[in-house]
Amino acid sequence: MNCSSASLLSSSFLPAPPPNTNTSSSFKLPQSKPNRRHVTAKMSLNKPPDPTSLLTSVTNLLWGPSLPPGLLISTVRSAWNTTWRLMMSQLAPSDPSLAYTRPPSRFRATQIPRQNRTSLHLYVGLPCPWAHRALIVRSLKGLESAVPVSIASPGNDGSWEFKTTRDPDPDTLDPTRDKANGYKTLKQVYKSRPGGYDGRSTVPMLWDSNNKEVVCNESYDIIELFNSGLNEMAHNPGLDLSPPSLKPKIEEWNSIIYPNVNNGVYRCGFAQSQEAYDVAVNDLFNTLDKLEDHLSRFRYLCGDELTLADVCLFTTLIRFDLAYNVLFKCTRRKLVEYPNLHAYMRDIYQIPKVAETCNFQLIMEGYYKTLFPLNPGSIQPIIPVGSEHQELLRPHNRDSLCLKGARESASTLSVS
Amino acid sequence: MNCSSASLLSSSFLPAPPPNTNTSSSFKLPQSKPNRRHVTAKMSLNKPPDPTSLLTSVTNLLWGPSLPPGLLISTVRSAWNTTWRLMMSQLAPSDPSLAYTRPPSRFRATQIPRQNRTSLHLYVGLPCPWAHRALIVRSLKGLESAVPVSIASPGNDGSWEFKTTRDPDPDTLDPTRDKANGYKTLKQVYKSRPGGYDGRSTVPMLWDSNNKEVVCNESYDIIELFNSGLNEMAHNPGLDLSPPSLKPKIEEWNSIIYPNVNNGVYRCGFAQSQEAYDVAVNDLFNTLDKLEDHLSRFRYLCGDELTLADVCLFTTLIRFDLAYNVLFKCTRRKLVEYPNLHAYMRDIYQIPKVAETCNFQLIMEGYYKTLFPLNPGSIQPIIPVGSEHQELLRPHNRDSLCLKGARESASTLSVS
Numbered sequence: 001m002n003c004s005s006a007s008l009l010s011s012s013f014l015p016a017p018p019p020n021t022n023t024s025s026s027f028k029l030p031q032s033k034p035n036r037r038h039v040t041a042k043m044s045l046n047k048p049p050d051p052t053s054l055l056t057s058v059t060n061l062l063w064g065p066s067l068p069p070g071l072l073i074s075t076v077r078s079a080w081n082t083t084w085r086l087m088m089s090q091l092a093p094s095d096p097s098l099a100y101t102r103p104p105s106r107f108r109a110t111q112i113p114r115q116n117r118t119s120l121h122l123y124v125g126l127p128c129p130w131a132h133r134a135l136i137v138r139s140l141k142g143l144e145s146a147v148p149v150s151i152a153s154p155g156n157d158g159s160w161e162f163k164t165t166r167d168p169d170p171d172t173l174d175p176t177r178d179k180a181n182g183y184k185t186l187k188q189v190y191k192s193r194p195g196g197y198d199g200r201s202t203v204p205m206l207w208d209s210n211n212k213e214v215v216c217n218e219s220y221d222i223i224e225l226f227n228s229g230l231n232e233m234a235h236n237p238g239l240d241l242s243p244p245s246l247k248p249k250i251e252e253w254n255s256i257i258y259p260n261v262n263n264g265v266y267r268c269g270f271a272q273s274q275e276a277y278d279v280a281v282n283d284l285f286n287t288l289d290k291l292e293d294h295l296s297r298f299r300y301l302c303g304d305e306l307t308l309a310d311v312c313l314f315t316t317l318i319r320f321d322l323a324y325n326v327l328f329k330c331t332r333r334k335l336v337e338y339p340n341l342h343a344y345m346r347d348i349y350q351i352p353k354v355a356e357t358c359n360f361q362l363i364m365e366g367y368y369k370t371l372f373p374l375n376p377g378s379i380q381p382i383i384p385v386g387s388e389h390q391e392l393l394r395p396h397n398r399d400s401l402c403l404k405g406a407r408e409s410a411s412t413l414s415v416s
Numbered sequence: 417m418n419c420s421s422a423s424l425l426s427s428s429f430l431p432a433p434p435p436n437t438n439t440s441s442s443f444k445l446p447q448s449k450p451n452r453r454h455v456t457a458k459m460s461l462n463k464p465p466d467p468t469s470l471l472t473s474v475t476n477l478l479w480g481p482s483l484p485p486g487l488l489i490s491t492v493r494s495a496w497n498t499t500w501r502l503m504m505s506q507l508a509p510s511d512p513s514l515a516y517t518r519p520p521s522r523f524r525a526t527q528i529p530r531q532n533r534t535s536l537h538l539y540v541g542l543p544c545p546w547a548h549r550a551l552i553v554r555s556l557k558g559l560e561s562a563v564p565v566s567i568a569s570p571g572n573d574g575s576w577e578f579k580t581t582r583d584p585d586p587d588t589l590d591p592t593r594d595k596a597n598g599y600k601t602l603k604q605v606y607k608s609r610p611g612g613y614d615g616r617s618t619v620p621m622l623w624d625s626n627n628k629e630v631v632c633n634e635s636y637d638i639i640e641l642f643n644s645g646l647n648e649m650a651h652n653p654g655l656d657l658s659p660p661s662l663k664p665k666i667e668e669w670n671s672i673i674y675p676n677v678n679n680g681v682y683r684c685g686f687a688q689s690q691e692a693y694d695v696a697v698n699d700l701f702n703t704l705d706k707l708e709d710h711l712s713r714f715r716y717l718c719g720d721e722l723t724l725a726d727v728c729l730f731t732t733l734i735r736f737d738l739a740y741n742v743l744f745k746c747t748r749r750k751l752v753e754y755p756n757l758h759a760y761m762r763d764i765y766q767i768p769k770v771a772e773t774c775n776f777q778l779i780m781e782g783y784y785k786t787l788f789p790l791n792p793g794s795i796q797p798i799i800p801v802g803s804e805h806q807e808l809l810r811p812h813n814r815d816s817l818c819l820k821g822a823r824e825s826a827s828t829l830s831v832s
Contacts, residue, residue, distance in 0.1 A: 002521050002544075002546045002547070002618035002619060002620060002621075002633050002634065002635055003541060003543070003544030003545070003546050003547055003618055003619050003620075076503070077572075077574075077788045080499070080503070080788060080789070080792055081788065081792060081793065081794055083496070083499075083792075084792035084793050085793070087492070087496070088793070105418050125419060127419070128418075128419030129419070130418045130419050131418070131419055156493075158493075202418040202419055203418060203419050204418060204419075205418075217418050218418060219418055271795060272793065273795075274794075274795055274796065277795045277797075278798075281797070281798045282798075285798075325742070325747075326741070326742050326745065326747055329742065329795065329797040329798075331741075331742055331797040331798055331799075331800050332798045332799075332800060332801055333800065333801050334750060334753075336753065337750075337752065337753075337801070337802075372493050372496060372497070373496070373792065374792075374793075376496055376497060376499075376500035376789065376790075376792055377497065377500050377501070377504070377688065377790075378497055378690075379687065379689075379690055379693045379745065380690065381693075381697070381745040381747040382694075382697045382698075382701075382745075382747055382748045383747075383748075384747050384748060384749065385748055385749050385753070386753075
């Protein structure tokens with residue numbers, strides 16, 4: 001029992017075969033001879049390349065065979081880090097400080113013609129927090145039959161594709177085929193619109209089945225439309241998640257929560273420099289601290305009523321301990337360490353029809369497998385205790401906050 | 417606000433330059449032309465290689481330029497994963513199921529001649545939990561002047577080296593030069609022994625300054641020696657952390673805690689297959705659950721007295737939320753979610769002279785920078801709230817357990 005730092009690496013990282021022959025054979029790959037550089041130049045894509053000769057080849061290519069042995073590990077580390085940066089720069093565009101900058105949505109639609117509202121179809125993916133917003137508002141408004149949904153899955157090449165799952169979860173939504181168009185990938189759906197499309201094929205995406213056209217792929221536009229634009233077809237038209245009197249408050253919360261929390265977790269995980277990460281993680285946890293305080297006094301963000309701002313916060317919170325805490329290094333606290341935020345999350349989770357939109361296994365799989373630059377071994381961690389379905393059904397005891405919040409508001413008024 | 421899965425990757429991951437030109441320029445590297453393959457074949461080691469041409473070159477080398485574009489991401493993912501496996505196999509030897517198998521220590525010493533006991537020198541590194549055991553027992557026994565210490569740091573090539581830190585922490589131990597031999601690296605110290613040595617240069621390592629020989633590099637042997645073999649020189653000879661009456665209990669705890677917790681966290685982090693990880697993480701958390709229960713009734717593992725078994729458990733617990741929870745994917749719970757284990761950890765942390773052996777910044781740096789295959793971006797996460805010094809000084813309220821434990825033991829006896 002002792003510590004080798006990375007000393008197994010230090011003896012002879014390259015190009016000698018691994019010190020333990022079991023290790024090498026456990027890859028179930030043919031033994032390679034060092035420096036057989038061109039043998040691997042072409043290989044079947046179905047078989048993983050022989051790792052020893054792969055890294056030997058890469059090293060020879062980059063630095064030639066004459067590198068002094070003592071420098072090999074720092075060299076490999078540098079190549080590994082550089083490859084990571086390249087992958088991240090493609091996965092997540094950044095500004096000059098290497099901070100993540102989310103690209104804008106391409107299809108915006110605040111108004112759609114009345115005649116097109118009866119042929120809408122929603123495309124989502126279950127891991128995605130932005131798509132999750134649309135699923136929740138669709139459910140709360142009772143738009144399930146008015147706006148059918150197709151649920152995509154992350155494919156091997158990282159883009160959204162349609163495949164049904166082998167063992168569906170009876171309690172939650174599961175991936176489906178493309179029910180509107182019968183395509184294999186979301187890219188094909190986007191491409192089939194009049195004029196075609198070659199950009200980012202993102203979810204959520206609202207589709208007009210009559211005109212075969214993308215209506216909108218901006219999540220907030222979609223939930224506003226679902227909230228107030230389709231009431232004639234909604235089973236629950238009376239629910240208004242964005243009443244005029246609360247709109248300024250909702251917008252204020254969104255302007256705080258979007259950059260620091262919803263997108264804030266991505267700014268942590270996709271930061272490509274320590275400095276960018278440090279800024280993002282402080283913004284995130286300062287905001288969570290403020291929310292924790294606010295939610296100790298108010299049941300929902302805007303008081304007694306659930307609003308769109310709550311839906312938008314919820315879809316990030318529900319993923320926090322499952323993915324962001326570990327994969328995105330949002331480590332200052334887990335969500336379960338915030339008693340009010342966790343109870344608030346449970347409160348919303350327990351609203352009828354919300355839990356079935358949360359498929360925890362697919363959320364974890366989506367993040368840990370798809371974002372492979374952040375998780376090179378593709379190993380998926382065990383689900384945290386506080387994030388399990390049963391745990392989220394624990395009493396939230398937040399009903400009493402309605403009265404308390406009202407009293408405090410009244411006393412504030414009388415003081416001012 | 418929408419989800420692209422990895423769709424930025426999907427448009428044209430390779431070999432085209434990044435879609436966002438800001439991204440490329442933000443690397444502060446010269447713009448590369450695609451396919452200028454041999455320009456980077458040799459480069460200065462001080463400058464990071466141009467990432468675009470690097471990955472283009474690697475891809476061309478491995479699969480040729482004619483790969484169908486649709487397969488590029490899964491190809492890159494596979495190469496990335498394969499490179500990770502190779503690095504992990506060198507970092508962490510594994511059995512055929514790709515489970516981590518820790519190599520045995522090379523220098524064992526349960527007995528050392530009396531005349532050699534006055535010229536001992538201890539080599540440690542602050543990130544290492546095994547070395548930490550030796551530091552703590554040395555402090556508790558008052559062996560600081562009898563056994564001087566040299567504190568190594570992880571070097572750029574991953575092996576232990578000696579460098580003093582720019583801003584030392586006034587409250588904790590900090591890295592030092594090699595006070596016994598004046599070498600730059602621990603490898604040189606090992607190599608200078610009679611007969612030389614070319615194996616793993618690990619800490620803790622106990623050195624005989626007179627004979628210029630490695631005495632022992634097995635942590636448990638060292639703490640047993642410190643506990644009972646150097647009492648003539650110890651300021652606190654009366655303290656016995658392994659009294660004969662408790663030895664069987666200590667050994668029983670060690671046999672549970674070593675494989676499932678001390679080494680168990682490494683089995684999680686160094687697992688090279690999902691199956692190996694799943695086994696390790698269940699072993700770890702099943703054991704922590706049992707310890708949580710036991711420590712709700714007993715102040716220390718063996719009852720009212722601190723023993724070597726507690727020291728060995730402590731050095732893993734103190735690193736749990738700092739490193740293992742995130743980097744090693746020990747995600748089922750954080751340590752702060754175990755009230756008894758966390759209070760037990762605080763209890764030991766508050767024993768005089770223990771806190772100064774815990775340098776949290778260097779522990780995090782050691783894990784997140786040195787184990788770069790697990791953290792390809794080398795970004796170090798923010799310290800978790802429950803792991804900060806001030807938080808660990810919170811009252812532990814475990815004194816009363818001594819009496820309670822005694823009462824329960826008595827009642828057990830009377831029942832049986």
